[in-house]
Amino acid sequence: MALVTAPLPPLLLLLLLLLHWPAPAPADVSPGGVLYPRESETRDVRSLDGIWNFRLASETDPLAGFTHKWFDSDLAQTGETIPMPVPSSYNDVTQEKSVRDHLGLVWYDRTFYVPDAWREKKSRVWLRFGSVNYAAQVWVNGQLAVVHEIGHLPFQAEITPAVKFGAKNRVTVVVDNTLLQTTVPQGRIDSIDTDNGTRAVQSYTFDFFNYAGIHRPVHLYTTPAIFIDDISVNTDIEGDLGVVFYNISYGGYIQPASEPTCYVDLLDKDGNIVVADNGQGDLQGRLDVPNAKLWWPYLMHENPGYLYTLQVRLKSNEWGTEDVYRLPIGIRKLEWNETSFLINSKPIYLRGFGRHEDSDIRGKGLDYPLIIKDYNLIKWIGANSYRTSHYPYAEEIMDQADQQGILIIDECPSVDTENYSPTLLQKHADSLGELIRRDKNRPSVVMWSVANEARTHLTGADTYFGYIVEYVKSLDTTRPVTMATARGFSEDKAARFMDIIGFNRYNGWYSNAGKIDTIKKNVQLEAESWFFKFRKPIFMTEYGADTMPGLHFDPDYIWSEEYQIALMSEHFKAFDALREQGFFIGEMIWNFADFKTAQTYTRVGGNKKGIFTRDRQPKSSAHHLRRRYWALSEEIEGTTRQTVDNYIISSQTLDKTEL
Ligand code: GCB
Helix, strand or coil: CCCECCCCCHHHHHHHHHCCCCCCCCCCECCCCCCCCCCECCECEEECCEEEEEEECCCCCCCHHHHCCHHHCCHHHCCCCEEEEECCCCCCCCCCHHHHCCCCEEEEEEEEEECHHHHHCCCEEEEEECCEECEEEEEECCEEEEEEECCCCCEEEECHHHCCCCEEEEEEEEEECCCCCCCCCCCEEEEEEECCEEEEEEECCCCCCCCCEECCCEEEEEECCCEEEEEEEEEEEECCEEEEEEEEEEECCCCCCCCCEEEEEEECCCCCEEECCCCCCCCEEEEEECCCCCCCCECCECCCCCCEEEEEEEEECCCCEEEEEEEEECCCCEEECCCCEEECCEECCEEEEECCCCECCCECCCCHHHHHHHHHHHHHCCCCEEECCCCCCCHHHHHHHHHHCCEEEEECCCECCCCCCHHHHHHHHHHHHHHHHHHCCCCCEEEEEEEECCCCCCCCHHHHHHHHHHHHHHHCCCCCEEEEECCCCCCCCCHHHCCCEEEECCECCCECCCCHHHHHHHHHHHHHHHHHHHCCCEEEEECCCCECCCCCCCCCCCECHHHHHHHHHHHHHHHHHHHHHCCEEEEEEECCECECCCCCCCCCCCECCCCECCCCCECHHHHHHHHHHHHHHHHHHCCCCCCCCCCCCCHHHCCHHHC
16 A cells, blocks of 8 residues: 555644643652662562553544543443453454554553552552553553653652552553654654545554554552662672672652661672671772672673672661662673773674564563573574664563673664654653663673664764764763664764674675675675774674575575575675674674564565574574584684584494595
């Protein structure tokens, strides 16, 4: 269906207006930290996940939910509702196209009880969403609690004044999936002529389905009146000494007569105190850890992903309260120069993937079995890293990276960035600010990626990305900044701001499809050109070929399993040649698994560049990549190679003299 550019229909104008939420200021948006809700002796955590009630906004009156205050009573009282799982995208759960392809607002609600004991303890009650895509407005018992824009990032609010203790409460959420030129990522609303009149449709240039809904866990949790609001940790290594620098911020005081005191201990994996607090009660400090067990990536050490626990106790004499929070941390040091990227003084060679949060039925909804299956596959294949293309992944996914020693290039949700404007710049910066606030303490996060395939040849790209990188550096100088770039090195205006340059290129696919004898030279030439222009470490952030599982052609032919393998092999040759030159620090195939996209004639049920199918079964290429990644690990890290081949023949039975 061709898109027709026509004046916006009135209904759509309303939708666009709504994105700006003409609502009163939220009750108590937390401007501070977003620490993951963790139980402790001073904090209770309850999950609000489960089956919620759900309704699409009316097509004829999309704002009815606001005008008729659907948040003032149970949704079921103002119209029909259907059951909807949380967390999940709503798109693929029903049999209705109208739900899958819905544009604009949807409504969710559910009820929950708040124990009276929480009032007795004078607890503060918080409501936290792991992520809602794209924008959300939340009410508790009809009172506005929090408003948030930008998907894939957590937000929370204190809801103590709104809750009824010892009674039933209601949370109502309205979600808007509309993407405009000023959202992150960007999209456009077009109108098309249909048999039933004009209809508004969402379009976007990025190559994944714009799943929407309450994608990640919803938590209700408590803190004491004076509480630990945020913790920032940096680590260093001085000889055998691990050094942990911490900075604690607190909330809850209106006018403090005296600062609360803070006691910080470091616990090892078994829960033993290895460094006890110095007793001074400072909010900032340094812990020296003799013979520290360092955090190492998978396969770089026999004990990867070693995590200590930073145990923080905040005491307020004035209020007689205590708050306790335990944060997992890893001790490691990152360094980079013109040619290398090092962890704990050893050079890193990234062997990994671009990925997506994507699976059937759930869309981008968090799914615990899938999280563990994916890490099992990553480790089976011998990879050590991936990029959270093209948005921040769930905290529960990131926790596994910390624990299993998988290196993460942490990307904000900016994809195909163009049409640079001050509003976009502000939101793009906000997305990075919120990402860094969330992930700054994670040892697995080793680079910030500020965008994927931004249109960096356009006027304004230099000022825009200069500002973005400066902003990231103002928040964190301990990790390098990168971007998955796709413009040619001679037209690009942003790579100069990066510490490490990643490039995406589809040699043998979008250019010279079917001609694998063009790949090696082109990959080498491009990597060298970036390096000789900027003298910075280079890695390939995307390459690959769409492949229909089960399609075979010999000689290889595009879309077949044979072609995917042949294309990979040519890249491997280029990577090996580049590795010898000393500035090439990694290879990341696109993609870990097949994933859903918008409907277009270039996609058969989605993007098929996965090494695994969407249901995580290996294509032939997975076995091929596995042989390479383990061979690389054997060569670089001295790992004893896993058995990557099945039995073929015993070498003893060969009569070598006859060969
Ligand atoms: C790219 C994009 C990625 C796409 C991929 C493709 O360059 O970064 O989002 O899915 O190409 O397969 O076209």
